[in-house]
Amino acid sequence: xxxxxxxxxxxxxxxxxxxxxxxxxxxxxxxxxxxxxxxxxxxxxxxxxxxxxxxxxxxxxxxxxxxxxxxxx
Numbered sequence: 117x118x119x120x121x122x123x124x125x126x127x128x129x130x131x132x133x134x135x136x137x138x139x140x141x142x143x144x145x146x147x148x149x150x151x152x153x154x155x156x157x158x159x160x161x162x163x164x165x166x167x168x169x170x171x172x173x174x175x176x177x178x179x180x181x182x183x184x185x186x187x188x189x
Contacts, residue, residue: 122162124161124162125163126161128165128167128168131166132156132159132168148179152175155176155179158178159175
């Protein structure tokens, strides 16, 4: 379980989850789609504002277990 500390902004996390789930269902099987949506949502907590500006690479990295918190921009 990933513990999120130092939340920057929660606004838009539901949208990030929904968009991540739609993207995930188009590209992955069900469980991986949920993992994608969850990673997108978790990373959105680290971004100020209501738009998720993390990259696909960041989401895939978190899905693979990289919890270093390093966002590549």
